[in-house]
Amino acid sequence: MSDVQAVVGAEAQELGDGRTLSNRELLRALLRKPQFIVCSLLLLIFFTMAAVPKAFTSVDPRYCQLTNSRQGRSPGHLFGFDIQGCDYFANVVYGARPSVLVSICASFGVFLLAGSLGLLAGYFPGFVDGLISRTADVLFSIPGIVVLIVILNSVADRSIWIIVGVILLIGWPGGMRLMRATVFSVRNREYVLAARSIGVPPVRILRKHVFPNAMAPLLAMTTLGIGGMVGLEAALTFLGVGLQPPSISWGSQFGVAASYRDTPHLFIWPALFISTMTISFMIIGDSIRDALDPKLLR
Amino acid sequence: MIRFVLRRVIAAIPIGLVVTLGVFALVFAMPGDPLRELAGDKPIPAAVLAAKRAQYHLDDPFIVQYLLSMKDIITGHFGTTFAGADIADQLRLRIPVTLKLTVLANAFQWTLGLFFGIYAGFKRNGLVDRSLLLATLVLLAVPGLVAYFAAQFLFGVQLKWFPVSGVLEGFPRSYLLPALVIGVLGFAGLARLLRTSIVETVNADFVKTARAKGLGEQRVLWRHILPNALLPVVTFIGLDLAGMFGGAIITESIFNLPGLGQFMFQAIKLKEGGVVVLLSTLAFISFIVINLLVDLLYGVLDPRVRNV
Numbered sequence: 001m002s003d004v005q006a007v008v009g010a011e012a013q014e015l016g017d018g019r020t021l022s023n024r025e026l027l028r029a030l031l032r033k034p035q036f037i038v039c040s041l042l043l044l045i046f047f048t049m050a051a052v053p054k055a056f057t058s059v060d061p062r063y064c065q066l067t068n069s070r071q072g073r074s075p076g077h078l079f080g081f082d083i084q085g086c087d088y089f090a091n092v093v094y095g096a097r098p099s100v101l102v103s104i105c106a107s108f109g110v111f112l113l114a115g116s117l118g119l120l121a122g123y124f125p126g127f128v129d130g131l132i133s134r135t136a137d138v139l140f141s142i143p144g145i146v147v148l149i150v151i152l153n154s155v156a157d158r159s160i161w162i163i164v165g166v167i168l169l170i171g172w173p174g175g176m177r178l179m180r181a182t183v184f185s186v187r188n189r190e191y192v193l194a195a196r197s198i199g200v201p202p203v204r205i206l207r208k209h210v211f212p213n214a215m216a217p218l219l220a221m222t223t224l225g226i227g228g229m230v231g232l233e234a235a236l237t238f239l240g241v242g243l244q245p246p247s248i249s250w251g252s253q254f255g256v257a258a259s260y261r262d263t264p265h266l267f268i269w270p271a272l273f274i275s276t277m278t279i280s281f282m283i284i285g286d287s288i289r290d291a292l293d294p295k296l297l298r
Numbered sequence: 299m300i301r302f303v304l305r306r307v308i309a310a311i312p313i314g315l316v317v318t319l320g321v322f323a324l325v326f327a328m329p330g331d332p333l334r335e336l337a338g339d340k341p342i343p344a345a346v347l348a349a350k351r352a353q354y355h356l357d358d359p360f361i362v363q364y365l366l367s368m369k370d371i372i373t374g375h376f377g378t379t380f381a382g383a384d385i386a387d388q389l390r391l392r393i394p395v396t397l398k399l400t401v402l403a404n405a406f407q408w409t410l411g412l413f414f415g416i417y418a419g420f421k422r423n424g425l426v427d428r429s430l431l432l433a434t435l436v437l438l439a440v441p442g443l444v445a446y447f448a449a450q451f452l453f454g455v456q457l458k459w460f461p462v463s464g465v466l467e468g469f470p471r472s473y474l475l476p477a478l479v480i481g482v483l484g485f486a487g488l489a490r491l492l493r494t495s496i497v498e499t500v501n502a503d504f505v506k507t508a509r510a511k512g513l514g515e516q517r518v519l520w521r522h523i524l525p526n527a528l529l530p531v532v533t534f535i536g537l538d539l540a541g542m543f544g545g546a547i548i549t550e551s552i553f554n555l556p557g558l559g560q561f562m563f564q565a566i567k568l569k570e571g572g573v574v575v576l577l578s579t580l581a582f583i584s585f586i587v588i589n590l591l592v593d594l595l596y597g598v599l600d601p602r603v604r605n606v
Contacts, residue, residue: 138316141585142578143544149566150321150574154328224438231441235548238443239563254443258552261455261462271444282439 029291036287039280046277050100053093061090061248070263079269083256091248092269098237098249099277101160103229106167111222114172115215118179119206122214123187133180136173144170145235152241163233163242175218182214189213216292223285227278234274250274299597303590310586314579321578322364325571332356332380332569354380354572367572371579380570388561395465396557399480399549400542402473406481407488408535414485415492419527422497430489437486442479442545446552449479463554476553480545484538492531499527525599532599536592543581 030036049056059077068085071077079088121132139147151166152158186192187210195205236242237251238258245252250270257267333342333350351357355366370376376385418427453475454462460475461467470477499505500523508522546559554560558577565573 134313138313138320141313141582142317142321143541143547143581145544145547146321146562146566146574146578146581147324149547149563150324150328153566154324156329227439227441231443234441235443239548239551251443254447258447261451264451267447267451271448275440275444278441279436279439282435286435 026288026291030287033287033290035283039283039287042276042280043284046096046100046273046280049093049096051097053090053097056093057087057090059087059090061086061094062246063087070260070266072263072265080263080265082253082266083260088265088269091253092250092273094248095250095253095270096273096277098160098243098247098251099230099233099274102164102167102233103226103281105160105164106171106229107222107226109164109168110171110175110225111218113168114175115179115211115218117172118176118218119183119211119214121176122180122183123202123206123210129180132176136176139170139173148236149239149241152236158242158244160243163236167229167232175221178221179214179218182217183210186210186214220285220289220292223288224282226285227281230274230278230281299594303594306590306593307586314582314586317582318368318575318579319364322367322571322575323360325566325569325574326360326363328569330569350380363571364575367575370572371576376576377572379565379573380568385573385576392556392558392561395555396543396546396550396559398469399473399477399546399555399557400539402470402477403480403484403542404539406478407484407538410481410485411488411492413489415489415531416496416524418489418493419496419500422493427493430486430493434486434490437483440483442483442548443552445479445483446476446549449475450552463552465555472555476549476555480549488531488534488538491534492527495527495530496523499523502526529596529600532592532595536588539588540585543584 064082064084064086066085068081069083071081071085073080077087077089079092082088082091117132121129147170148166151169152163155162192205192209195209200208233242234249234251234254237249238255240255242251243249250273253270254267257263257270260266333347333354333356355363358366374386376389378384379388414426414430418424418430421427450462453459461472465472504526505518505522508518513522543559546557547563548559549555550557550559551563558580562574562577565577
């Protein structure tokens with residue numbers, strides 16, 4: 001996650017100087033890219049998988065027969081069986097839901113939180129900026145995953161929403177710094193000064209003038225980071241501080257597969273699904289970044 | 299320069315206090331009695347429990363416990379873990395493990411990243427450049443968990459080129475596989491950043507001036523282009539190094555390396571506040587030191603931001 005943030009943070013800085021695209025222009029620029037269309041379709045499949053898993057498999061993922069434990073593929077059971085003898089295809093399909101929910105909700109939440117805090121910190125220097133930036137310094141100087149593990153470890157009943165909440169709590173400083181830096185470059189532009197001179201209230205200036213012109217870098221960072229959230233959820237569940245059984249998730253499937261190395265299909269299928277999903281998110285994020293980049297606009 | 303370093307160190311102290319206090323409070327707030335968990339299902343005599351609780355100051359109020367463990371950290375008397383292992387011994391055994399892994403992984407990452415980044419930057423839109431852009435997307439996207447397991451399965455279990463896990467085969471054999479995976483996953487971002495940076499620098503005015511003065515290509519490259527192009531990369535390497543400790547928790551638990559990350563994870567699971575705070579302090583100090591070094595290096599590369 002930090003890798004993506006660092007790369008995007010360095011590359012996205014100049015996006016702030018671009019002119020703002022309307023939604024329709026952005027969409028048209030995106031639809032011109034074949035890789036964007038392919039990845040959107042793939043993600044659409046994953047989203048349907050998360051929303052209505054029954055559309056993909058009629059088998060109950062929790063219907064298990066121990067005699068089938070760790071069997072390979074057989075007719076009607078494309079991916080074989082897991083250690084309990086449950087149909088593995090159904091399990092992998094049902095595993096899409098936590099990944100999709102956590103990644104989308106956490107990314108959207110971090111975008112909103114980092115965006116608003118960055119706006120405040122960039123537009124109101126002094127006390128507000130000091131308070132927000134010092135808090136960010138503290139959160140930055142300690143490995144985020146340590147805080148995640150400590151907090152999640154003390155929650156007895158972990159749901160998807162608790163995981164999202166804790167990610168929100170520690171995930172905002174990177175985006176906040178990016179937003180703050182862009183707001184700094186926007187806050188003294190003519191249109192902001194003009195709005196201020198005719199007495200537009202600060203909240204309205206921030207919402208109507210500063211935010212639309214300063215959000216491009218943060219948007220690029222967020223979309224490129226969604227894939228990382230999928231991996232983070234899986235890693236937390238693998239470490240035993242994420243979702244608990246009987247929740248079905250790709251992370252817990254990795255955890256099981258790690259102890260049964262002689263049956264690689266337990267690892268391969270969730271790995272294939274999670275990688276396809278993260279790569280699709282990444283390519284979409286990259287297309288959006290390209291579309292927002294002023295240097296590539298005619 | 300000494301004043302700059304001192305100022306940074308002094309500025310770090312309050313942040314360090316907040317960080318350690320926050321971490322300690324989080325561990326303190328975790329439910330469950332660590333000593334009872336240690337005993338498992340067996341009943342503990344009340345006297346033993348009381349003695350143990352007194353030994354680890356578990357009956358004291360929160361702030362006293364925090365101050366006592368800070369005192370232990372500052373004086374260097376770390377004491378023992380709840381299970382009875384000497385913490386100083388553990389650190390002596392574990393710090394080299396994490397350090398070896400980090401150094402090796404970064405050696406791979408920097409070599410690959412600098413090589414491909416510079417090459418792609420100068421041969422823009424060539425084959426290497428195009429495949430690098432694609433590779434970066436894929437490598438940045440693949441979850442670490444998947445990459446570690448896939449590498450472990452393929453090269454450890456199937457091909458038997460590297461040991462599957464543990465450190466029994468010593469340095470460097472036991473560390474090669476995890477370090478390679480970290481390096482390969484990480485080099486892409488570095489290379490891409492360097493490439494972009496070089497592409498921007500190559501067309502800068504001062505490079506044209508250098509060429510116009512009649513300087514040789516080599517001198518232009520080493521004295522004019524690279525120092526400027528390396529600036530964002532230095533920041534990236536700093537961030538990356540600072541994130542190594544967090545990454546170590548996952549890597550070390552997958553490859554079963556007895557390093558600091560594993561120690562931290564066990565300590566959190568067993569609710570050992572003292573150990574968690576000690577390791578957080580270590581992580582914090584290394585973060586501050588790395589950042590300081592990055593800033594100093596920045597000054598060496600770029601006289602405009604030289605710190606007085």
